[in-house]
Amino acid sequence: MTTSTEQGAATEQQLRDTMVQKLIEAGAARSPRVVAAFRTVPRHLATPEVEPAKTYEVETATITKTDEHGVDISSVSAPRIQAMQIEQAAIEPGMTVLEIGSGGPNAAYLAEMAGENGRVVTVDIDADVTARAERFVAATGYRNISVVTGDAEHGVPEHGPYDRIVVTVQAADIPSAWVDQLTNGGRLVVPLRMRSMTRTVAFVRDGDRLVSDGFEQCGFVPMRGAGENRMRLAVLHDEEGAEVALRLDSGHAEPDTEALRAALRSPRSEAWSGVTVGGEESKEHLDLWLTTALDNLPIMAAKVGARQRGIVAAASPIGLPALVDGGSFAYRTTRPTDQEDRYELGAIGHGPDGRKVAERLVEEIQAWNDGHRSDRAHIEVYPAGTPDDRLPAGRVIDRPHTRVIISWP
Ligand SMILES: C[S@@+](CC[C@H](N)C(=O)[O-])C[C@H]1O[C@@H](n2cnc3c(N)ncnc32)[C@H](O)[C@@H]1O
Structure with missing residues (x-):
């Protein structure tokens, strides 16, 4: 006889399988390990107030907090965006990964990717958000996730350095702490706003500069705290x-x-x-x-x-x-x-x-x-104060911490 709990579990697995199928069709989940992670994590447990089926819709972000003006300030991102960023991050087993902006499910996907010998640190500026993430981690039993409350403008030095940093909040700049806490050759995936246009860019650290290795279109809530820079x-x-x-x-x-x-x-x-x-x-x-x-x-x-x-x-x-x-x-x-x-x-x-x-x-x-129709932009990031003659040719966007250069072949 099938119990109602077993039926529920079967339905949840079906929801995950359907979501994964759509992620594959959309080209968002491509590698077998990303597919396996999305087939595994019970993401609906992060938002018990929401109908489970809704949380598995590939394009739906679940808004978890709005400010006094009704503006969204926290969410669990849509599965398609999460899968896309995790593909960009190319996480290998055993790596140490920092997630900036918490929610729960995305940290769990990262933990699946890093494996039991790897570690995930997830940081959020908002104690309500980290409390939700803690509840999710406790409910799902992931032992390799640490949840930290703090302003990620300063990174999380006590758990670093990181092989990967995945930023899940829109950033107009790249604080030097993120570069300093990333291993040389490590990847930083960040929804970077460049003159109103936001793209989640995969960067590879090369000394004090970051060099792009692809980007995707996206939308994220903007960063708060010391690095806040709203449009x-x-x-x-x-x-x-x-x-x-x-x-x-x-x-x-x-x-x-x-x-x-x-x-x-x-x-x-x-x-x-x-x-x-x-x-x-x-x-x-x-x-x-x-x-x-x-x-x-x-x-x-x-x-x-x-x-x-x-x-x-x-x-x-x-x-x-x-x-x-x-x-x-x-x-x-x-x-x-x-x-x-x-x-x-x-x-x-x-x-x-x-x-x-x-x-x-x-x-x-x-x-x-x-x-330029078949060209892709190349993006590099240098510390603020880097003289012009050290920069590659291209459009320069000056921010408080960095000089971002966009160039076309
Ligand atoms: C889109 S949500 C994160 C979604 C999450 N990664 C998930 O599981 O899908 C963005 C989060 O970034 C957080 N945030 C904004 N500014 C921040 C800052 N300076 N430091 C840390 N977190 C910040 C917000 O509180 C919000 O919870």
Whole structure:
């Protein structure tokens, strides 16, 4: 006879198997050891307040804490993002791994990867989060995970050095503690924000510099504590459910928000590139190209309601690159072509110089298509204060701790 507990366990295993199948199909879990880790960890135990099936949805992050303004400050990340970062980290049995930003399940995946001779240290600035992670570790019985409460800006020197550091919070900079506590040749996987654009970058440490070895598109809650460096918001339309705002990074000029609000209300102009993309094709490389080629390119975030009400022509949950020039701006968009599932890239402009700004954005889309479409950006990170003549050629982003250089072949 099958008991209800056995039935429950079978259902949970089915949920994990279905999740793993989808992770494989999405290309997020590729290596057998990552697949095995995701088949094993009972991630639903971290969030007992949530329906188990929900916690196994590959694209769903489980929000565990919001601040007084309703902004998400902690979550258990979506399985697809976790698998992608763990693949990037290339963890071998016996390694010591630091996870920055806790939750429970991701530390357990890392512990599966490091094996019983390896160690995982997970740190979070928020005692509520580490208490949840502790409960999860106790419930699942992982003995090689240490949970630490603290600001990861300073790393966790007492348990280091680390062969791998996996950062699960958006960072605008790389504190020197992370580089110092990483073994030479070790890998740091970090959702790094580069002029509004965040990519989870896999870096390899080479002395005092970090050299990229691939990156993926992602979204994470921003870092808090001593390293907090949030983007500024310029709200262009504040009707509920149809909000439109520009997210600006340091280095972007102070916007003339009133003029840009008026611009959004004015008729739009369009510019089209003749460059087409497939419906499922990622624009992550194009967008990184645009952000390296153009100054003053924040992200335009718009709620779906803004598109439905015709305020903007396009909306994306992670935002669209928008070029700002004084009281005018233009954002990247697409339109259908007469070929099935192919779309033409273009730009929508607003404001007195809206057409000119849209055309400028389209010129860069064409430059990417003509010279860089199959290229991948290369990213290096040097300590702040490194003289220009020691840096490789490329776009330099200066942050308090580092100089980040993005270059294209
Ligand atoms: C996306 S969640 C972590 C998800 C987790 N890795 C999981 O199991 O999926 C990001 C976490 O980073 C934490 N965080 C933010 N700033 C931090 C800091 N300076 N030091 C340590 N943790 C920080 C937040 O409190 C939040 O819990």
